[in-house]
Amino acid sequence: MMSRHLLINHVSSSVKYFRYFSSSTVSVPDIDTNYYCSPENATEIENNIKLRKGIGDVHNVLKMYEIVNKTPITDTSYTNVKNNLYKELICLPNKTHPSVQDYVNPKVVLEINNKRDFQNHVPLEFSDITRRLNLLRTDKLGHTCGHKSYYFLGELAELEEALIKYTVNKLIKEKFELVSVPDILPSQVIESCGMAINNDRTQIYSLDPVHHGPDLYLSGTAEMSLAGLLMNSLHTEEILPLKLAAVSRCYRAETSNIIEERGIYRVHQFTKVEMFVVAKSSQSENMLEYLRTTQQELFKPLGFNMRVLDMPPYELGAPAYRKYDIEAWMPGRNNYGEISSCSNCTDYQSRRLNIKYVHGNHMSYVHTLNGTACAIPRMLIALLESHQDPKGKIYIPEVLQPYMNGKKIITKNNLVPELKLTKIKK
Amino acid sequence: MIRKSLTNIINKAWDCKLSQTRHSALFINGAKATEHYVYVTPHIDFTEKIQHKESLLKELLRRKANIDLVRVENLWQVYEDLNTRKLEYTKRKDEISRELGKLIKTEPDSENTKKLKIQSDIMKDNLKKLKVPLWSAEEAAIVEVLKLPNSLHSRTPDDETKVLYTHLNPPQDTKDHLKIxxxxxxxxxxxxxxxxxxxxxxxxxxxxxFYFNKILKENSFIQFSNPDFVKSLVVEGCGVDHTSPDSTFILHHNEESAVNVDNRMHLVGGASLCSFLAYHTKNVLYPKVLPLKYFTMGRQYLPSPCDEDSLFHVSQSSVIEFFGAAKTGDDVDKILEDLTDILKDAYGKLGIHFRLVLIPAEKLNMWESLRLAVQMYSSSLKDYVEVANVSVSGDFISKRMMFMYVENKQNKYPHLISGTLLNVPKFLACALEQDADFSVPDLFQVHNWAV
Structure with missing residues (x-):
């Protein structure tokens, strides 16, 4: 198998994994019971849950584990009690990196670029800039495409394309392998990433179960679809770390009425370039630093002020062992806004998705990591608000100019006519 | 006498089985209009259309459309009759009111005044009784009229695909893209x-x-980035059955309100005609801004038409979608001409056999009046596959969606032209099935992304 891959290497993908289960679903996640069901770890686990403001009850787990052990495999109730144990087990959060366990607040580890001095000029907000320059439409769309919809017009749409090209170009140089992913996924893939789909008020969009089958959801991030690609796969040691990148559409059902999240700051649909890494356990800590460095290298030339944060336990969600966020200064909003994050999920996802690697005669679970390379809407907010000119134009960062046909500034878009709603009623 | 004829009409309406089931997100009237917010009122031009009944019938035949024009006409007649009746009542009522107005001052208690008052009440009563049957008749007629296809473009061929242009020769070997x-x-x-x-x-x-984006920008097309969801009325407005799960993906309704088949959210993808129409629905333009030429790169979602595994049938595609609006059919034909040259040139540089064809009437969608397609040869299917297309739809959709421009103080409907200029999965599949070994064309490589 390997030799064939070498032969066709000029066009071939480097994702050289193979499936060892024919099924595309994982029956029971392989949670580390040695750790989670051992009474001497109970205090540590309990503290971790508290620290992370997570859910799950370790004492319940221990009780159930005892019941499972007392129940003979031949007993009719065995499957049932075992399932109950695993239902409890999968709720538990990942362990927390020792360096951040004591953090109460995010720790600023690095600040990049200075805040721009606007002197007497009060910087405008993204929505005002785009209104003046006719680059965005968000109003009166509720009846035709739903709440919080938006259209980028003219050079703003070009800037989106430029950001994708710039980002993907850098990731290809970094030897990331490009993957194009599906946006409609079965629930199991989404749940295995640590996302809960339980009721109608979910954060995830789903397709009408009567019309399209009961189990189809819209991907919230390419992390989910890439995890689905890797589900039930076995890797050779040599190809790790495996670095994947995807440009995809992300769908999020959550709404927000917070004033800080107005405009296109939090939207239901957007384009994102995502990085995903599969590594050996010994590599994952370094790979998290690598992802963070890659993000810094991507964002720094874009010229806005930002800070890199090492996140405290309660900000980690269930899957992450450690997480860095990058927040950009958005002068129009007069606030920082999260533009990216990267997480080391250690074996939390791989145990649920069954992703392993072979070393010597052993098979171990891989560690998975993910990071945002470019999330378009917030990147555009940071860029436009930071590079606005008092007279109304926008400076395009030098690194993006080659991807915008050499343009240096964005000016008022006179090519897309402004619309007027008709008042005609029959 | 009036009462008798009213009963007749109502009976007639009943015979036509009005308001049995109806599904229109586009046309909502009567009592339903108070339950649901009515956003658009489609412009119905059936009266003009039916004046050329012969040619209409001929076109339905050429399309092999399953439409019973006689039935539609009958429904329309019922609606017209009731409407005429309504106008008569209103006119009569107004006359009575006027007379009554005069009399009530001079002889408030005369027999004549009393008589007129009674007559006025009868007219009001008649109008009231007419309301519901008129709504039903209007709805029944318009729902059917909205199903009538667009008129055909003079260039649309009758039965067979008409080949306009061929580049290189089809592959000789048989290859399967999924295997490769x-x-x-x-x-x-x-x-x-x-x-x-x-x-x-x-x-x-x-x-x-990126290659196609660059070419379109060079040709003064304006880039857009569009939302992926549209509501039912836009789907129906674009001539697609919004109730069918084979036509679009319908999102799960997870709000607490009751489910309404005519007000669902559909996942169509930003790079679709629907998404561009959602932008323009119910909006007015100044004539000087026309013609408009927009494009977008993005997703297109379409439920898979069959079970056979293939990139030709996938439900998610990356595409380049284009949208144009102009004042007249001639202006649109000019855009079509320009696009034909652009497509010839863009696909011609890639070293793969393709042909440009016009699609015959029977294979057109109901909203299309003409479709130009770029076809590549699939050596696994032993047939041509449509990797790109441009559709002329005239003012068909703009009339349904109240997309207008005002000229000389008159509301007019722009003529539309639209299409998928690149369907990546279909194009990739054909590229993999060519005789030469697959490689990414140099024009698509990263070093060509920037200037």
Missing amino acids: GKELNIIDFKKNENYYLKGDAALFELGSK
């Missing part, structure tokens, strides 16, 4: 609803889109 994709490890195909492109296939996807 697997061998090269660049396609991981689980099913039509779930597939991954990896490595060079993923690069091909991005590179081909």
